[in-house]
Amino acid sequence: MADLSIDFAGIKSPNPFWLASAPPTNTGYQVQRAFEAGWGGAVWKTLGEPVINTSSRFAAVHFGGQRVAGFNNIELITDRPLEVNLKEIYETKKRFPNNTIIASLMVEPKQEKWHEIVKRVEAVGVDGLELNFGCPHGMAERGMGAASGQQPDLVQAQTTWVKEVATTPVIVKLTPNITDITVVARHAVKGGADAISLINTINSLAGVDIHSWNTIPNVGGQGAHGGYCGPAVKPIALSMVAECARDRAVDVPISGIGGISTWQDVVEFMLMGSTGIQVCTAVMHHGFRIVEEMIDGLNNYLDEKGLASVMELIGKSVPKYSNWGDLDLNYKVVARINEDNCINCNKCHIACEDASHQCIDMLTNAEGKAILQVREEDCVGCNLCSIVCPADGAIDMVALDSGAAPMTWNQRNQVISGLNGSYSEVEVG
């Protein structure tokens, strides 16, 4: 069995599975049950001046038969006094000394406010701090959360204030509601962050009820924008993690968050540069015990790969992620339809005909059977037919050797400018 323990910016955890700061980490009762179930760590529900929440605060987007493809909330940070939370953190840490407890913090962007909360929280023995610069609603209207997380200089300043007094590692949690997340990540690092975590929730409105014309969710007929998370946001989160992971100026460990529900998701986030991960929506949907399958799945996967430690996964796919201009234009794949598995639904033909390059023909073979066939020379290898195909194994995307040397867009541009440069010299001469 592989070693699942991680060292995250000096924070030791029995496994990479942490609960994200959210309703599942609201109380000591919940976090202790989560640790019993197998979670390696928990980021406590964000601490700060206790808020008052609205009733009716969650909504979900169900899509194509899948419940909770996306999840939306207008909940704020903890509504319980700091002392109550601290007492429960202390008790939980005492009962589970080997599990990781991170205190998530959010206060006004004032040095003395940060100093005060950091000292009080560290006094009860947390393993680290996570600065919540991400909450997109409610707190942002008060100048906290995403409002300060969208201002790189404010992220840097607040991180610096925390680092002035913190004795445990400081993780800065980033908002995705920004054009380029690496800008904020770099400022967090400049402020002295020991690690970053991402993503918090994405600005969203789950829907509008077309009968009552009310927003979803609504509070007595009135709505406000919320934060989106769950499986739907995973590709966005993964790309933001990847961008930070490949940015040399963001040279701190990453805690990956956003749409993680399975051990496979965890592996993807770790391959893309996360040292550990955090989960919220999947636990809200299915409960703490999903971690059992995550642990088993990850263990088996590592064994199959012959890896002794989960840490060996970290960042292995990062070098495979670059810029569009560095992709090989001469790499060629084409679609091949496997008649044995094809169910002749014609979805590939329709997709290719209406939305791609019109290269899947509907033919009749020698036995009079309707078949679909790809004209490979006209196929651009866009993958659309294999994406819409409902039958497993009916369409393979096959790499062809074009015989041409690899050439990227950037290399092509160099060729052209070199050529034109020397040509004009010839002309001038």
Add this chain to the structure above:
Amino acid sequence: MSAFDEFDQERQAIDSLLLQGYTVTGIFEDLDGAKVRFIRREPAGEPIELLLLTADARKHVTTLIFGGSKPAAPIETHT
């Protein structure tokens, strides 16, 4: 005409000039495609300009220059 045939016509035009001893001296790309200028020194010939419309032909000509190679043999097709 299929997309491949359009490309193939342009490729043949490029390859035939190269086989006749022409070399590419400039590629100018704009909204209408790529204007590729060919010249031949021995025996000297008038410069020739091809306007390439297809993406594959625009790729082909630069691939040849990038790889420093001769025109490749035609690609086998299934048609």
